[in-house]
Amino acid sequence: MSEISAASPLRGAAPSPETTPPIIRLKGLKKTFWRGKEAVHVLDGLNLDVPEGSFEALMGPSGSGKTTLLNLCAGLDQPTEGTVEVAGQTISGLSETLLARWRASTIGFVFQSFHLLPVLTAEQNVELPLILAGLSRAERKRRAVIALRAVGLEDRARHLPRQLSGGQEQRVAIARAIVNDPKLIIADEPTGDLDRQSADDVLTLLVRLNRDFGKTVMMVTHDPAAAERAGIIRRLDKGSLL
Numbered sequence: 124m125s126e127i128s129a130a131s132p133l134r135g136a137a138p139s140p141e142t143t144p145p146i147i148r149l150k151g152l153k154k155t156f157w158r159g160k161e162a163v164h165v166l167d168g169l170n171l172d173v174p175e176g177s178f179e180a181l182m183g184p185s186g187s188g189k190t191t192l193l194n195l196c197a198g199l200d201q202p203t204e205g206t207v208e209v210a211g212q213t214i215s216g217l218s219e220t221l222l223a224r225w226r227a228s229t230i231g232f233v234f235q236s237f238h239l240l241p242v243l244t245a246e247q248n249v250e251l252p253l254i255l256a257g258l259s260r261a262e263r264k265r266r267a268v269i270a271l272r273a274v275g276l277e278d279r280a281r282h283l284p285r286q287l288s289g290g291q292e293q294r295v296a297i298a299r300a301i302v303n304d305p306k307l308i309i310a311d312e313p314t315g316d317l318d319r320q321s322a323d324d325v326l327t328l329l330v331r332l333n334r335d336f337g338k339t340v341m342m343v344t345h346d347p348a349a350a351e352r353a354g355i356i357r358r359l360d361k362g363s364l365l
Contacts, residue, residue: 146339147173152205154191165191167362178333178340180353187359189343197230197309198222210306227255231300235312237292239284246280249299270298290321310342314349326352
């Protein structure tokens with residue numbers, strides 16, 4: 124990873140959480156869904172500050188609101204009440220157009236399912252977020268190669284997803300998540316579909332992105348072994364942090 128940093132658009136080492144403002148600030152956050160006439164209160168007045176440069180694991184039982192919380196932090200959903208501020212931008216209430224632009228430059232997504240397009244090579248899958256940024260083909264290729272090198276898959280750039288293992292597919296997905304040099308990586312059960320060795324490899328990569336490049340990582344997981352790799356473990360139950 125150190126040899127990548129000199130040529131990479133990725134940022135350098137993590138800032139000290141003690142000397143930087145929170146990258147995420149949630150105030151009075153409430154989220155209610157409706158099932159017919161029945162109100163389902165998923166988050167109830169939640170307050171949270173996430174230090175910049177931290178690696179956080181969010182745990183809790185199914186239905187506790189973990190993925191909802193991630194979606195609110197990523198601007199994929201809007202709160203019923205309260206405010207969401209990420210990287211200095213209050214995103215609660217922004218239009219969909221402004222949110223899409225903000226996400227493209229601020230957030231990298233890693234999901235349990237890899238969401239790779241089967242007809243595209245690893246390199247082409249990694250390039251996808253850069254097409255929206257209006258970059259030239261040569262620049263997209265350069266950045267995709269750097270991102271694949273950062274996750275140890277430069278030699279698999281021309282391979283299709285079906286030619287890769289599950290662990291390699293997830294590493295391609297991580298390369299896609301970091302190719303725009305996001306400030307925040309949102310990871311929802313990133314090891315849920317992987318065997319133990321592949322899961323450990325992905326977690327080691329997330330730790331290195333956090334430690335060496337200063338990426339803030341917010342990860343939902345049910346796996347205690349995965350949570351232990353994070354610097355901070357938070358537990359959510361019935362819409363509240365314990």
